[in-house]
Every structure is written in C-alpha cells, then in structure tokens.
Amino acid sequence: xxxxxxxSFSPGQGKxxxxxxVAVIGGGIAGLGAAAELLRQDxxxxxxxxxxxxxxxxHTIRDGAMVVxxxxxxxxxxxxxxxxxxxxxxxxxxxxSLQCDVLEDGRFRREDVWEKVSGIIHRIDPGRRDCSFxxxxxxxxxxxxxxxxxxxxxxxxxxxRAEFISAHSMRRAQYAAxxxxxxxxxxxxxxxxxxxDFIAGDIRAHGGKILNSVTVKKISRGSHGAEIEFRPDNxxxxxxxxxxxxxxxxxxxxxxxxxxxxxxxxxxxxxxIEQLQFGNVVKIALVFARxxxxxxxxxxAWDELLPTWWADSRGPVLTGWAGGPQADVLANLxxxxxxxxxxxxxxxxxxxxxxxxxxxxxSSHSYNWTQNPHIRGAYSYIPVNGLDLPKLLAAPVAxxxxxxxxxxxxxxxxxxxxxxxxxxxxxxxxxxGHCELV
Numbered sequence: 001x002x003x004x005x006x007x008s009f010s011p012g013q014g015k016x017x018x019x020x021x022v023a024v025i026g027g028g029i030a031g032l033g034a035a036a037e038l039l040r041q042d043x044x045x046x047x048x049x050x051x052x053x054x055x056x057x058x059h060t061i062r063d064g065a066m067v068v069x070x071x072x073x074x075x076x077x078x079x080x081x082x083x084x085x086x087x088x089x090x091x092x093x094x095x096x097s098l099q100c101d102v103l104e105d106g107r108f109r110r111e112d113v114w115e116k117v118s119g120i121i122h123r124i125d126p127g128r129r130d131c132s133f134x135x136x137x138x139x140x141x142x143x144x145x146x147x148x149x150x151x152x153x154x155x156x157x158x159x160x161r162a163e164f165i166s167a168h169s170m171r172r173a174q175y176a177a178x179x180x181x182x183x184x185x186x187x188x189x190x191x192x193x194x195x196x197d198f199i200a201g202d203i204r205a206h207g208g209k210i211l212n213s214v215t216v217k218k219i220s221r222g223s224h225g226a227e228i229e230f231r232p233d234n235x236x237x238x239x240x241x242x243x244x245x246x247x248x249x250x251x252x253x254x255x256x257x258x259x260x261x262x263x264x265x266x267x268x269x270x271x272x273i274e275q276l277q278f279g280n281v282v283k284i285a286l287v288f289a290r291x292x293x294x295x296x297x298x299x300x301a302w303d304e305l306l307p308t309w310w311a312d313s314r315g316p317v318l319t320g321w322a323g324g325p326q327a328d329v330l331a332n333l334x335x336x337x338x339x340x341x342x343x344x345x346x347x348x349x350x351x352x353x354x355x356x357x358x359x360x361x362x363s364s365h366s367y368n369w370t371q372n373p374h375i376r377g378a379y380s381y382i383p384v385n386g387l388d389l390p391k392l393l394a395a396p397v398a399x400x401x402x403x404x405x406x407x408x409x410x411x412x413x414x415x416x417x418x419x420x421x422x423x424x425x426x427x428x429x430x431x432x433g434h435c436e437l438v
Contacts, residue, residue, distance in 0.1 A: 019043055022431055023228050023241055025216050025260075026249035028056020029417055030404040032199045033085075033424030034247045039206040041432045046209040046241060048216055048230055050374040054200050056251070057375060058417065060191030063363055066315045067191040068285045070367040072417045073319075074187055077180030079418030081425060086188070089198035093186040094313060097297035103349060104302075113300065116146065117153045118178075124171040130385050133170055134162040148302060155324030156308050159279030159415065160381040162324075169382035169412040176411035189314065192417065214239075215374075218261040219246060221400050245400055247427045252278045252393075252407040253376025262401075269403075272393035275386055276407055280327035281378035282306070284342045284366040288316040292356035299349065305330060306345050316360075318346065323378070331370045339364040379415035380407040387412070394423070402427040 020043045024035045027049030035047045053059070059070040074096060075082065086093065102111040124136055131139070133154055137147050154162045158170070188194060203210060211230075217238065218229040225244040232239065254260065255273045266273070284306070299309040306320040320342045322330055330338065343361060347354035369375050382389060394408035404427035406420040413419045 020244040020431065021225075021242075022046075023048060023226070023243040023246040024249065025219070025228070025246060026056065026251075026405070027051070027054040027200075027210065027212070028249060028251075028405070028420065029058060029196070029199075030406070030420045030424035030427075031056070031247070031249035032196065032203065033421045034249060034404055034428040035203050035208055035210075035424075036199055036206075037425050037428035038247075038431060039203060039208050041428070043431070044207075045203070046211065046243070047203065048211050048214050048228065048241075050213070050215045052213045052233075054210070054212070055193055055196040057369065057379070058192040058196055059367060060193035061365060062191075063287050063365065066287055066317055067189075068287070068317065068365045069191060070283065070285075070365060071369070072192055074185040075418060076185045076413075076416050077177060077418060079180065079422065082418040082421050085199065085421070086195060089195055091194055091198070092189045094189055096185045096187050096310075096313075098184050099297040100300060101296050101298070102300045102302070108296075108299075111149075111300070113149060113153060113298075117150050118174060120146070120150050121170050121174045124167045126168055126171060130166055130168045130387075132163050132384050133160075133165050133167045136167040137162070152300065152302050152307060155326055156321060157323070158381050159281050159323040159327065159378045160277065161279075164277055164381075164383055166382045166384045166386055168387055172387065173412035173414075176413050187314075216250075216260055218263060219248070219401070220263040221398060226400050245402060245431050247402045247404055247424070247431065249404045249424060249427075251375050251377065251405065252276055252380045254374065255407075257373075257376055259373065266397065266401075268395070268397065269393055272389040275383055276389050276393065277381050277383055278377040278407075279324055279379060279381055280331055280370050282322045282327045282330040282333075282338070282366070282368075283319065284338050284364055285317055285319045286339075286342055286346070286361065287363045287365070288318070288357070289360040289362055291316045292360045293318070293346070293350050293353050301345070301349055304345050304348070306342055309346070309349070320345065327370075327378070331368065335364070335366055338366050381414055382412055390414075394427075396430055402430050 022038050022043045022045050024031045024047040035045045038045045057071040061068050100113045101108045151162045213233040214230045216230045220227045226246045228241040229238045301307050306322050308321040310319050390408050394403050396402045404423040406414045408423050409419040
C-alpha cells in the first residue's frame with residue numbers, strides 16, 4: 001500500500017509559517033527529539049524506526065526489580081535541553097561517583113584518572129598541526145603508567161583507537177565538557193528508556209505517527225521533496241511515503257554500510273561518512289543476589305580484557321566495559337562466552353570473594369551493538385584533521401534532507417545522549433527555518 005502523497009503547503013496553527021510534512025528516519029534520542037520539536041512547530045511528522053522498540057542505542061531492560069542499561073547509561077554534564085525533558089517526564093536522577101580505584105599487581109590504588117587525563121589533554125596545543133592522540137603522547141614524552149592511563153581512557157571513554165583519534169578533537173571535547181557546568185555524571189533511577197517512553201508518548205499525543213519494525217531502503221530526493229521507500233518486517237513489498245523534508249538520524253555505522261540508498265547519491269557527504277570513525281564497545285551487566293564485593297564506584301583493571309567496572313547504587317549489579325581495540329577483540333564472543341569471561345574477571349579482581357561471587361551470581365545481560373544491522377557499532381569519533389567532518393555530515397542537502405545524530409555533534413562530544421538529543425532539535429529547527437522562507 002502506498003501512503004498518501006505530501007499535501008500542498010498549508011499554514012501552521014498560529015506559528016506564522018508554512019507547515020511541512022516531514023519524515024524522521026530513526027527512533028533514537030535524536031530522531032525522537034527532532035519529531036517532538038517538529039510537532040511543536042505544527043509540522044506533520046511520521047517517524048520510521050527499524051527496530052520493534054524505540055531508543056536506538058538507549059536500551060533499558062529489567063531483571064526483577066533491577067534496572068539494567070544495555071546501551072547508554074549516564075547523563076554527562078548539565079544539558080539544559082535534556083534536563084528540561086527529564087523534568088517534564090518527572091524522572092528522578094541519582095549522582096554517580098567518579099571515584100576510581102586502579103588494580104595493579106593485585107592491589108588497589110586510588111587514582112584521579114579524570115583529573116590526570118584532563119591535565120594531559122590540556123597540554124594539546126590547537127595552534128600546532130593536528131595529530132593522533134598516540135602521536136601527541138609520544139611527542140610530549142608521556143610514558144609509563146601515565147601513558148597507559150591516557151590510552152585506556154581513550155579506548156574506554158571515546159571507544160577510539162589512540163593511533164586514529166584526533167588530538168585536537170579530544171581537546172575540543174574536553175573544553176566543551178568543562179563548560180557544561182558539570183560535576184559528576186547522573187543516572188536515571190527508572191532507566192533511560194523511561195525518557196524514551198515519555199517523548200514517544202508526547203509525539204503520539206500531538207498527532208505524530210510512529211512506525212516501528214520498518215526498514216528504510218531508499219530515499220529519493222526531487223524538486224518537490226523526498227520519497228521514502230521502506231519495508232515493514234511482516235511484508236515482502238515496499239511502501240512509500242512522500243514528504244516535503246526528511247530528517248536522517250540513523251547511526252554513522254548504517255550510513256557507512258550503504259544500507260540506505262540515497263538518490264541522487266550523497267556525494268557532498270561521502271568524505272564525512274568515509275573518514276569519521278565508528279568505534280565498538282562491549283558492555284555486560286552481572287546481577288547478583290546480594291553485594292559480595294568491597295565497596296567501589298569505578299574500578300580500572302587495565303591488564304584485563306574487560307578493564308573497566310562500575311557498581312550500581314540501585315542494587316547488586318556490576319557492569320563490565322571495554323571500548324576501542326579491546327572491544328574489537330571481544331566483539332565476536334557469544335553471550336555465554338562473554339558471561340564466563342566477565343565472571344572470571346571479577347573472581348580474579350576479587351580473589352577473596354570468588355566463591356561468594358559464584359554463589360550469588362544470578363544472571364548477565366549484554367547486547368552486541370556491532371552485530372545489530374540497524375546500528376553496527378557504538379558511537380563515532382573524529383580522525384586526525386577531521387574537526388570539520390561532523391559539520392559536513394550535518395549540513396542540509398537541497399533544503400530537503402536534514403541530518404542529526406551523535407556523529408553530527410559540533411563540539412566533538414560524540415557518544416553523549418544529551419548531545420545527540422540536541423542535534424535532533426537543531427535539525428528540526430533547520431527544517432522549520434527553511435519553511436519560514438518558502
């Protein structure tokens with residue numbers, strides 16, 4: 001069945017500009033933000049999401065009373081726009097301690113990793129030529145324990161390889177983070193998906209259409225808008241939606257894969273799509289009957305394949321994390337193999353509690369984002385000399401196609417939910433801004 005063609009422009013309801021029919025491709029936080037903002041501006045909105053659920057790389061599940069985040073977990077910084085949405089949803093947040101313990105030679109040592117890595121990044125001179133972070137460390141004679149700390153931070157926090165990520169991008173991201181008036185990160189008590197559910201409900205309440213389990217195959221751009229060809233999971237044939245504009249919020253991994261055909265091709269985006277990097281992350285949450293380990297907030301065991309662990313103040317859950325090259329090594333493990341590795345890693349970290357960990361272990365939860373064809377990785381990072389690539393990816397095409405998502409963040413803080421959300425608002429306002437000129 002072919003959906004109704006885009007109608008002629010008609011006046012908005014009191015907003016003083018011409019209304020548009022807009023498709024939003026992707027139901028992650030950027031797409032939901034874009035759809036909600038477009039509806040506030042009296043546009044007619046249809047959101048298409050390939051998964052049966054909404055949220056993209058936000059994916060909250062429950063294990064009994066426990067909230068488990070399989071994707072994004074923390075809110076970094078004081079993002080006014082995201083906090084406004086959280087407050088409107090009536091969701092409570094709890095602060096997360098950044099207190100870090102490092103395990104070396106079987107002993108724990110308190111280490112201010114964030115402060116020390118920040119000090120290293122502040123030494124990056126934006127007036128010098130850009131280089132990889134690894135080259136910067138070599139050039140600055142950062143060696144030994146301090147170098148290992150910086151590289152592991154790059155792997156874990158940025159999901160990046162130190163030999164590929166731009167040093168200038170790390171400096172820009174650091175300075176942007178420091179201007180977000182943030183102390184410690186926070187976590188939603190009910191899980192991030194509670195915010196997704198609230199925004200989706202708001203979209204539906206204001207007349208927006210949300211189509212789940214539909215895979216967009218082709219986006220054709222013409223002189224009078226665009227046509228979206230998509231396939232519902234339960235059908236063999238294609239359906240079509242004609243719109244005045246489309247907001248593209250799919251992951252960089254999907255754009256790199258060519259899973260969506262653009263006609264005409266996005267030649268103006270090809271450099272950005274090819275050069276921006278898309279890193280991997282492996283995350284596993286282990287649920288226990290009770291806490292049977294010494295108190296800690298964040299633990300770094302850099303010699304382990306799962307080097308980063310954190311506790312959850314909401315209950316007896318320990319989360320293991322690997323990013324960048326370490327995640328690449330683990331990406332092909334089955335859930336059962338990853339569970340064994342995680343539990344054995346914890347037993348090695350806490351040998352005196354090994355028996356208690358085994359007895360009290362209840363379940364594990366992980367999700368392979370790399371193997372999800374609608375995501376294909378974790379989040380993006382910027383290569384050497386690539387500071388302008390996110391703006392290139394974000395730029396509208398012929399006032400018809402607009403782009404959002406964490407890979408289009410201008411301040412290099414890719415991978416943050418708050419930043420991705422704000423790109424959706426930005427793209428929606430670009431659509432409306434063009435509409436005012438029609």
